[in-house]
Amino acid sequence: MNQNLILKSGQLEPAEVQAMARELAGSINRHTAAQASLPNGATRPGERGDPVTLGAIALSVITSGTAVALFQVIKAYFERDESLEMAFEGPEGRKLTIKTENMSAERIDETIAMAQAFFGAHSG
Template sequence: MDATLSIHDSRMAEEDLQELTSALLRSINQETDLTAKLPEERGGAGTKGDPVTVGSLLLAALSSGTVVAMFQVLKSYIERKPTLKIELQAADGRTLKIEAEHLSKTQMEQTIQTARQFCGV
């Protein structure tokens, strides 16, 4: 399954959020079997790009194992920035929204199970 992963934090500047997104991209690609990439910008040369893509990653090959691995990576980002809001959108338009604030270990395990069901794995 392919999906779009978006992170949001109303307390972060757009540039900081995009920096965090780039770091998350590297982490996902290095620590999981997923293929993550930034969406192509729609703006021309010298423009900031489409604001909808800020904080977004395109994910390919989500499976049972990669969902668990992805959430292990996300967990480290959530621990550092517990105000993150995460949205996973499937190619068919379904969405899974996660608010990370005060997410306990048990809740993280439940979230991983929900994400696996969401991904159909």
């Protein structure tokens, strides 16, 4: 099943969000079993784009088993910018939104468990 990941930031400019999305997709591909790509129509750094595509990453081959590795990659991005928000959306419209407070040391295990349940609902 495919999911979408939308990256947002209250502090970064749109071009910076898009550059971070491109970098995050590469990190996901290198460090997890998931496959990440920027959807068609996504802009290049310095270009303006449809706000719907800014910060968008298409994810495939996500299962509950890949959630731990995925969240280790994502955690590094939250450590870089505390204004980040990442929203996962499944094909049937279910959403899981992760914010900085979800990635704190105290809540990371709970967040990973929520993600495993979210992604597990899509594998099958």
